Amino acid sequence: MTVQTLAEKLNLTVLSGGADALNREVTGGYCGDLLSWVMGRAPQNGAWITIMSNVNVAAVAELADISCVLLAEGVAPDAALLSRAAAEQIPLLQSPEAAFTLAGKLYGLLR
Amino acid sequence: MSAPEHIIREQYTVDGDDFQAAGGASSAMKKLLRSLGVPPDAIRRAAICMYEGEINMVIHANGGEAEVTFDGGVITMTLRDTGPGIPDPELALREGWSTATDAIRDLGFGAGMGMPNMKRNADEMTINSVINQGTVIVMTIRV
Numbered sequence A: 001m002t003v004q005t006l007a008e009k010l011n012l013t014v015l016s017g018g019a020d021a022l023n024r025e026v027t028g029g030y031c032g033d034l035l036s037w038v039m040g041r042a043p044q045n046g047a048w049i050t051i052m053s054n055v056n057v058a059a060v061a062e063l064a065d066i067s068c069v070l071l072a073e074g075v076a077p078d079a080a081l082l083s084r085a086a087a088e089q090i091p092l093l094q095s096p097e098a099a100f101t102l103a104g105k106l107y108g109l110l111r
Numbered sequence B: 001m002s003a004p005e006h007i008i009r010e011q012y013t014v015d016g017d018d019f020q021a022a023g024g025a026s027s028a029m030k031k032l033l034r035s036l037g038v039p040p041d042a043i044r045r046a047a048i049c050m051y052e053g054e055i056n057m058v059i060h061a062n063g064g065e066a067e068v069t070f071d072g073g074v075i076t077m078t079l080r081d082t083g084p085g086i087p088d089p090e091l092a093l094r095e096g097w098s099t100a101t102d103a104i105r106d107l108g109f110g111a112g113m114g115m116p117n118m119k120r121n122a123d124e125m126t127i128n129s130v131i132n133q134g135t136v137i138v139m140t141i142r143v
């Protein structure tokens, strides 16, 4: 499934990510807010569900080959994260739903 | 293959004050390795190692220097800082061990998983640390 399709199915607001980035495949996922857990455990091409909103999220997403970041609980990225995600074509997707709910739905979609 | 002129060598300065730009050396290395045609899995492992080492220098050692070499078969990452040193490297490698402050934890760091990530993703890792003088960490990845 592409990031774009995922955004549509889960009703996510797309905050950043150009056409190429939104066409990336999502083949798995990971939930977490502690960056080195995400770095070490998130699968390649995964969707990362988090409530962390600072600029280090962009670095982790880029370096760990994460396909998209899902900001749960209506969390808004801070200005530095938003501008870096936009500049580096990292899809930042936002939802008012809880991480638990998003993870459940994502799991269902990917199964 | 390993003739000196074919060894790629890059040096990056890691700023100890700049949390916003932290990860810059790792990003630059990733782009370099991609341009050299290194397989994606090796690039990913190298990027994880470099990022954790880079962030540690920012958080725990007030910055440092990173050097990357690639001889066509092995990526070698050397991280040097002149920070406080690591009193017990064995302990530092243990999952969950961290001396990070609350302010650092608020940013999402401090789980004590960075060094274990480095160890797991590198094919070889050595830590040389002298208290009050600094730390040198060398990690290699076979591509």
Ligand SMILES: Nc1ncnc2c1ncn2[C@@H]1O[C@H](COP(=O)(O)OP(=O)(O)OP(=O)(O)O)[C@@H](O)[C@H]1O
Pocket (backbone or CB within 6 Å): A035, A036, A037, B052, B056, B057, B059, B060, B061, B081, B083, B084, B085, B086, B092, B093, B097, B098, B099, B100, B108, B109, B110, B111, B112, B113, B114, B115, B116, B135
């Ligand atoms: N370059 C360094 N200089 C001094 N101490 C260091 C250095 N790198 C690591 N350490 C010490 O080793 C500990 C463990 O490092 P590790 O990267 O595993 O965890 P962390 O940085 O505290 O948290 P995390 O990496 O999960 O965000 C650190 O808390 C710190 O005490």
Ligand SMILES: [Mg+2]
Pocket (backbone or CB within 6 Å): A036, B052, B055, B056, B110, B113, B114, B115
């Ligand atoms: Mg660390």
